[in-house]
Amino acid sequence: MRILVGNHIDPSIRERGDMRAWTQRLFWFARPADLLILCCEPDTPFVDHALAHTGVKGGELTILVAPAGAWGDRLLDPASLTEPAFVEQVRSALGPGGPDAVSEVFALWPAAAVAHLAEALGVADRYPGAAFFGQGGGEIGNSKANFRALAAAADVPILPGRVCRSRAEAIAATTALLETSPTAAVVVKQSHNGAGVGNELLVCDPDMEVDHVGARHLHHLAPDPDGVAAYWAKRWSWASGDGRWPVVVEEFAPGADAVYSEHYASDEGTHPTEMGRLLYVGRRLSHQVVPLDAADEPVKAALLDGGTRLAEAYRAIGYRGHLSADALILPGGTVVFTEVNAQVSGSLHIYQQIAHGIVNVTATPRRQVVEYHVPPTWAVPDFAAFQTALNELGLAYDPATRTGVIVSMPALPLAPGAPAQFVFCIAYDPADGYTPVFDQLDAQFAALPAGTYDASQHVGTAAVSFSS
């Protein structure tokens, strides 16, 4: 049996709003006899749906809800995991085999508290990287600032840029990059955020094409020293978390494709797991495709090579587990890396469990999987309504054809009557593409006018954010 922890980045690093739905993707990873720890009661319609696809029976799993801590059931309070009564509850739930029967501890985020729980249970040796994570290694491995230093040391290509620890350094870095950048545009990145939500794109040319870019925030910069200083006077506090973290200032690469290479780091070494592509619409993460399509072999080789070197570098600092090396393919085909997410990413369940596990994409005839965020223009009332539509349209996943839609996470309205925000996968024949299926669903559910939400604003962030 394994212990699976449905957690997320420690709130002391980044306080997410509501992770009840997103952390339930944990069910994709569940195998018979596993013990799952969640921050809330699971969503029955989603759990039934997921387990029907994986073939695991609900009765074969033990599900424990951690005690409500500082955030109620919206976030898992790391301190709850080591409350003595909860540790005893977990120990009792291990069954007759006790701690000896635990083969692995697996957590969505490498929290110190998971290491402390594993230690309290006497199973720390089965939580890979426990020693490192128990001393704050999770924060080290997930900083976009640390990434730049580790990547540079490993001679992995990154974009020109700097790591800034003060507003003066940020002003100097921005000014220097604007002087050399071919497009007079830079990207500002918070150390700890995900899916482009912590990125701000600064452009001097208001007509620049930026819709496809993974930067939730956009600023039109007056291209002079006053413009740069005014920007940082306003945004240093946001970018640095009131001075809490270094800020990355990086050259903007126009017209690039966002891709990733995922890897697993163990005590023995690292191995690549899968590659994929991320697509942004309105500067918001829209969908991702696995395995990586439409990339030349030399590009794939460069992505694999850099990703492997990054995985080795993160392994060298003590990281163990799954990690995602994110990269851009520049218009000329050059691959540059942009960050590492040393955690269970928002991609692992798609490629490992759904694409390879359920759909078996590499079998003949080949299949491909795309996972979509519900667009901001859709009004889906709840999980049942979406399932009903899938059945009526004949779009539900069909094991016979290995095509169709699988919902990847609970579809919970965050407020009564608000549209549900969630992600869903489409398995498709590469010859057909995913657009025909998406368009049918779009026709069914697009009820809100485009522009309902400003691109800079979160839409159901808590539920739909990918990574960290």
Add this chain to the structure above:
Amino acid sequence: MRILVGNHIDPSIRERGDMRAWTQRLFWFARPADLLILCCEPDTPFVDHALAHTGVKGGELTILVAPAGAWGDRLLDPASLTEPAFVEQVRSALGPGGPDAVSEVFALWPAAAVAHLAEALGVADRYPGAAFFGQGGGEIGNSKANFRALAAAADVPILPGRVCRSRAEAIAATTALLETSPTAAVVVKQSHNGAGVGNELLVCDPDMEVDHVGARHLHHLAPDPDGVAAYWAKRWSWASGDGRWPVVVEEFAPGADAVYSEHYASDEGTHPTEMGRLLYVGRRLSHQVVPLDAADEPVKAALLDGGTRLAEAYRAIGYRGHLSADALILPGGTVVFTEVNAQVSGSLHIYQQIAHGIVNVTATPRRQVVEYHVPPTWAVPDFAAFQTALNELGLAYDPATRTGVIVSMPALPLAPGAPAQFVFCIAYDPADGYTPVFDQLDAQFAALPAGTYDASQHVGTAAVSFSS
């Protein structure tokens, strides 16, 4: 020729008060033809003294003072190093060989700005670790929080403790350690500080022996939940730099000896350079002895082994250059590591240049070197007065006997009329020890009543602080 930079931790990480004197220890490292960059005009009496010992002629060195930046000449503003006019000044000073003649760039602290200067000069390949340092690697390598994660991952022994990112985590960690600590005492450490100045010792027993401990601050803790919460309500802001860094909370090890093992990390590997002992008096760093004396072979072997593994771990993240692995020898002989200073420590000039270079301690008859901080009870008006006393007492260093006093840094009064704060070395016969020489100087200069300075207060911090 080499470029030597007399810098210190970036002020954006930790703003020191006045580093004019301490950074001039750079002169110990100078060889003929070197170019030295300082934040201020050098102190002629000290430079003459140091060069007389190393045998380098003043005319063989090029000395450049970086432009005054945000801190005048008290601190080297990293931004000054890459001001275009200064870069040109450095380039001109390289002489007819130009950048090709530069064999190495060496800096007291691994600042990004040094990497940027090296890049601007076209000599980045001669600044070991330039890529890593150019992206903020200096901060990563010098965090006491990161140390715990890296050491744990490398299976190097550390004391029980945790890395805390919030006040709640600090309360929980303190409470947990007090429950298991045999002495009901813990040490709180800032991520970025040095010489125990950023450490606070929390003790429940007011009679505990703590005079010898490297913790400038002391707090008597009411050993109940309210006492712990009250402490953190008051001190979280200090310990974390207003939330800027993780805070280390660690079990206190009573009766331990403070030692270190230094190493050099290059592209090819690491090698140990020397070991030494640190002695604290009144919880203030008082003196250090090289090579390490009075330690059993098994203890030395454990220190060397852990130090080597730490050096390899820091090399793996990208660090290059000298580093110090600090440790405690517990009363039973166990060695536990407490931090790594991935920078030119306050020990390198003592063992590399003075003990091995000038005194040649391993020659027959063997010698030993101690470096003392001028005690808070001494009133030394200036460098000349100290030299006069050394001559009158017959205590100046004598190359014939390879014993006597060498002043390690400028002796500048920080305010008019204030006593000078500095460090000086005593080379001695191990059979005699260093006490006889120290006692003569103490008799000469101890004019201030003990207790003039509270142990928690800085005394000429800017001049005399060791490390970071």
